[in-house]
Amino acid sequence: MTGGRRTPSAGATAFNRRFSLTLVTAAVLNPVNSSIVATALVPIGESLGTPVGRVAVLVTGLYIASAVAQPAMGRFAQWFGPRRVFLAGAVVVAVGGAVGALAQDLTTLTVARVLIGIGTSAGFPSGMLMIRRRADESGEHPGRVLGTLVATSQVTVLLGLPLGGLLVSAAGWRATFWINIPLAVALLVMAYFWLPSDDRPARRGGVRRLAGELDLLGIALFGTGLTLLVGFLVSLPQAHWVLLCAALVAGGLLVGWELRAATPLVDLRDLLANRALLTTYLRTAGGMLMAYTVMYGLTQWLQGSRGLSATVAGLLIVPMSAAGALVSGPVARRGLVKVPLVVSAVLGVGMAVALLLLSGSTPIVVVVAVTTVVGVAVGLATVGNQAAVFAQADREDTGVAAGLMRTSGYVGAIASGSIIAVAFREGSSDTGLHIIAEVLIPVMVVVLLLTVFERHLPRRLPVSGRAAAEPPGSLGPAGPTGREPGGRSVH
Template identity: 45%
Template structure:
């Protein structure tokens, strides 16, 4: 992520004729098809496993506490892998990283489908987390490279499609996982990754433009000239300790804070001394707008995942819905997220959509405070939809903000750190749900989540309105 403190946009527009032949217009179906397919692999694997956990536990004779590691292992691998692979994409080229990630997804899916032990199943989830983590930062770096090649900004609708692919696949994941587990067994949830990975790999090899010569990155002064493996290792170690702590807020493992703090201190010391660090702390210190975007994104998804995990459990345990009907009640949330993700690409500004997202988080939390075990169905549907609106608007808005605020040659690593902030929010949310629910979802626990959501929504609104850089970001978001 090493770069000057202001993103250099001139490189995206120079040395390319203003008028291009039709076949060189860029951002067409051949480029976007593999990028969209790759971008859906991580979110669909994150949610598809949910409806197969009971069957997996039954076959391997393990309980819910053990099967939860199938979720946590992938989140950990993805949180570390996104910025690391984004850095590597900036260094050696996004096409190479995308191809390697597709191969890893296929290998992870095949390993899981054939796994004879539960431990190997966890290993397969780690491989899937790393493999699927490659696609998003590689896609963002690829779009920046294509923008340079054709000499025009990336169309807002293109980033909207990337965001929509992630939202839509996460929404259909539980339903697809349940269908596969019910018809072909839980191993099909892993095996489905093999054909998907092969499709993404074939599309990448056939249609994605070749990376520039990797040797160019080795020249003095070239962006991303060092992978900084020690920086990556320190980051991964510190983040892993922090996430293990966050996973058990109901029974805090306080000793984990000491190594987490020590590793973070060493990471900061090393990054400040490395000529081209993995995380350019000096750039982040100067680029306040990018840091605020990471904070907004993490806090927004903390609330969103509290709803995804907490509301669905409450619908089943406190309201008495079956898992199938609880999923149907959650559909308006997914639908609203998809619609708002597309709507967020229509205008040039992002400050108003992000402010609206914060307001909807507060409104949805207020409705949650009124819910009880006998609340009518229309109220439940409205509550879910209110949280779908900020999910769509924030996903598109913060993605566009990162694209605009990141250094021109560090967008892959910057996009990866954005997803890391999202995964931190997800893991914190799952722990918060467990802390407030205990053994069973209750009205009081849901109201506790609502209070937390309302406070965080108000904080997000204040952060958004106070961020003056958002007033101008929209006019240069995709250049």
């Protein structure tokens, strides 16, 4: 017992409702905030006297912050304890909400969105690390709680749109920031009382040593490279090649540093040795590329080609999210991994081909059917890849591995915006939609190949136990490099 609170006894349910509800609440904050501001961009621009094109930085700012923070929070959870990072993330969300609600300029609003992106990124990697530890200690199968995380995250991405519209209509655009404060306070209370206490963190020396162990330089280089890459992608179709070159330089510096660092944020040697985990990240990026391209590309096409309003077009995409959520739970509870990923990839290829057949004369019911099947594919892929990370990552590196999975998803989401911008540069026409399909077909074929021919992809999620969950190529808890998760030599 630590911190005056008891952890579950041997006979208690490890993944009880309170534990699961707390993790789910934290997991949904990030996807909700990624979409809730969409309906507020125009009012914000009008209020600040800023063009909507510039206000869009509030969307990309949160994406970049989240993509960088997800693996970083996994590292922090590993060193300081997942519950402490969980609580700290909730505090940062509340601060970000207050800063945004009181902001008087775009710069301050951007800072607020970055803070919210960082704070909301603490929940998923910390939660995955707690789930992993509880599964190993209790022997209980984590499929139910993993499936719940997937289902709720998928539903809340789209719920952010109507919620944002309701808040803006009822209380103005500042309400999209204020709403984070009560949510963060509720999460703080839930986490304090319902999550297991952490062990006392070991004293590891001064600030300089701590910065090295947390790999703050690696985090900074990762953030710089990703920001420059996103800057290049959002500039398309008028490419700013200087940004791409700078991103490649930052990437090269990151690789050089990570190969030399004693405790790298991303152990590149281990990652390259664990090909199965690397493949999972590639599948995740490809799956999210398709999901976001269809979600936002089809809504624009429906408005431009069919003359539908933004509200109606958005409602026609809702079945996509609902279908994904419905299939996630049953698959996760059964602990299935490879079969749902194969089915998802096959459906993805089929739906990419189907986009080539859509036109302005296609019945709306067919369009809805296509998006619904895409939702099924995305749901199966998300639950399968999440389970794969759980099985393939080293026990104590689960937080970082889960964060990198989310990061790969954000890369796919960001890339989708660039594809849509290039395809619809002359308007959201049938031709543009077919260009999107021509890009998605080879991407989904690659995803299918990476799934079918991945020999180390388990059929089912291991029930529990460290040995059952060792990643392919690992030589035990220390991994193939002979180091513990923090980078300390065990020789």
